[in-house]
Structure formats: structure tokens, C-alpha cells
Amino acid sequence: MLSRIVLKxxxxxxxxxxxxxxxxxxxTALMTLxxxxxxxxxxxxxxxxxxxxxxxxxxxxxxxxxxxxxxxSSREFxxxxxxxxxxxxxxxxxxxxxxxxxxxxxxxxxFLRSYVPLLLKAQASQxxxxxxxxxxxxxxxxxxxxxxxxxxxxxxxxxxxxxVLFAPVPSDEVALTAGQKTQISDLFLVGGYSFNSIRLNKAxxxxxxxxxxxxxxxxxxxxxxxxxxxxxxxxQC
Numbered sequence: 001m002l003s004r005i006v007l008k009x010x011x012x013x014x015x016x017x018x019x020x021x022x023x024x025x026x027x028t029a030l031m032t033l034x035x036x037x038x039x040x041x042x043x044x045x046x047x048x049x050x051x052x053x054x055x056x057x058x059x060x061x062x063x064x065x066x067x068x069x070x071x072x073s074s075r076e077f078x079x080x081x082x083x084x085x086x087x088x089x090x091x092x093x094x095x096x097x098x099x100x101x102x103x104x105x106x107x108x109x110x111f112l113r114s115y116v117p118l119l120l121k122a123q124a125s126q127x128x129x130x131x132x133x134x135x136x137x138x139x140x141x142x143x144x145x146x147x148x149x150x151x152x153x154x155x156x157x158x159x160x161x162x163x164v165l166f167a168p169v170p171s172d173e174v175a176l177t178a179g180q181k182t183q184i185s186d187l188f189l190v191g192g193y194s195f196n197s198i199r200l201n202k203a204x205x206x207x208x209x210x211x212x213x214x215x216x217x218x219x220x221x222x223x224x225x226x227x228x229x230x231x232x233x234x235x236q237c
Contacts, residue, residue, distance in 0.1 A: 055217040062127045063087075063214055069125075070212075073118050080115070089210040091115075095161070097206040099144065102156035109164035110173060116165060117176070119210065120183050133219075136189045136211040137161045142202040143195045155192030158208055162188060163237035181234055 064084065071082035079092030094115075095108045104112070123132045139158035141150040165184055169175045176184075198205045 052217075059131065059214075059217045062131055066122060066125070066127050066131065067212070070119070070122050073122070074115075077111070077115055087212040087214070089119075089212070091208060091210070093204075095208050096203055097157055099142070099202070099206065100153070102139075102153060102160050104160050104164050106170075109167070112161060112164055113169065113173065113176060116184070117180060119212075120180055120187075123183070123187060131214045132187070133213045133215045134189055135187055136191050136213060138209045138211055139190070139192045140197055140205055140207050140209070141195050142205040143198050144202070145195075147194050150194040151192050153192070154194050155190065157206075158190040158192060159237070161208055162190060166234050166236070185234065 067082065067084040067087060070089070071084060074080045074082050074089070077094070079094055081090040081092060082088075083090070094111050095104065097103075119135060122128045123135070137158040139154035139156070141154045141157075144150075145153070162184070165176060166181060195205065
């Protein structure tokens with residue numbers, strides 16, 4: 001007698017379980033969401049970098065334009081050299097000092113009072129107000145004497161520049177206005193470099209230079225500062 005063999009197939013429900021289908025759909029959805037988030041993040045980062053680079057490029061363009069204007073305006077003052085890459089203004093032989101001295105003679109003082117308004121005008125321009133942070137008067141000495149002695153001497157030389165800007169002027173000369181003096185007090189700083197930047201000629205080493213310093217593109221919130229007391233007097237040297 002033949003036995004009946006019955007082949008039992010697996011339940012159809014096991015291969016087509018709705019649970020597994022739903023889990024696979026969920027994983028696919030999560031992967032898609034992850035890719036979307038990553039794409040959006042990448043686009044945002046790239047846009048931020050692009051805007052940052054554009055701001056840097058515009059800053060450099062503005063500064064270059066401003067330094068070119070200062071250079072062009074300085075052409076009437078012979079011997080003055082404007083370095084547009086280092087932002088330095090070399091006054092040449094317009095202001096030089098005797099050995100061990102920090103005083104400025106009448107001709108040099110007259111030159112300074114005629115040249116500095118050019119820098120004040122540049123700072124008051126739209127680009128200047130946006131980017132110029134300050135102007136440093138840098139004093140230098142020759143190599144004679146000790147480092148500390150020359151450090152004090154170089155600082156006194158840069159201080160003398162500010163002093164002659166605020167000093168009374170001869171009757172044949174137009175003095176700086178109160179507004180210009182206020183601008184100077186807000187904008188100018190003095191610094192001494194001793195003999196750290198000497199030249200081959202000792203007389204040329206005993207000099208002062210102007211250095212224009214600029215804000216970075218993201219420093220807008222740092223502008224300004226504590227307000228000066230009302231009625232603050234300029235004083236005398």
C-alpha cells in the first residue's frame with residue numbers, strides 16, 4: 001500500500017509579512033531624510049563660505065581704493081611715499097630729527113598740519129568710516145644709545161607730531177578746526193619702535209611714519225567704544 005506524501009508549503013503570510021515591508025519603508029524614509037538634511041546643510045555651509053569670501057574680497061577692494069586715493073592726494077607733497085600693500089606712509093625728509101632730539105621745527109610742523117587733514121578726509125569718507133580703525137604715528141631712532149633710551153625717544157618723537165597738530169599756529173597759517181582735532185583724538189595713536197627699523201643712513205632712521213590700520217570684515221560690532229566725557233579739553237604739550 002502506497003503512503004501518501006504531503007508536501008507542506010510554508011505559510012504565504014511569512015514571506016509577505018506587512019511588518020517587514022513597513023520596516024523597510026521606514027529605513028528608506030530615514031535614509032532619504034538623512035540625505036536631504038545633509039544636502040541642505042552642505043548648501044548652507046557653502047553659501048555661508050561664499051558670502052564670507054565675497055565680504056573679504058569687497059574689503060580688500062575698498063581698502064585698495066582708499067589707499068590709492070591717499071596715494072594720489074599725497075602726490076602734491078613731494079618725498080611722501082604711500083605703500084599700498086603695507087598701509088604705511090613714509091614722510092621722507094619732511095620730518096626728521098636731530099640725534100637725541102624729539103622736537104619738530106616750524107617748517108616740519110607746518111607740513112604736518114597741512115598733510116594730516118588729507119588723512120582725516122580719507123577717514124571721513126564712506127569707505128574710510130567703514131574700514132579705517134585707527135592711524136598709528138610710529139617713531140623711530142638710529143642705533144646710537146641703548147634700546148630703552150631709544151624706545152622712549154621714538155615714543156616722544158611720535159608724541160611730538162600730535163603736539164604740533166594741537167599747538168597754536170602763526171598768523172599766516174590756518175589752524176586745524178575743533179572737529180579735526182576731535183577726529184585726531186579719536187583716531188590717532190602713538191607708538192615707539194626704538195631702533196628696530198633702522199636704515200642705512202642714520203638721519204633717515206630718525207623719523208616718523210603713519211600706519212593705517214583697518215577693521216576686519218566681521219568687526220563691525222567692535223566699533224565705537226566708551227563715550228568721552230562732555231567738555232573734554234585737548235590740553236597742551
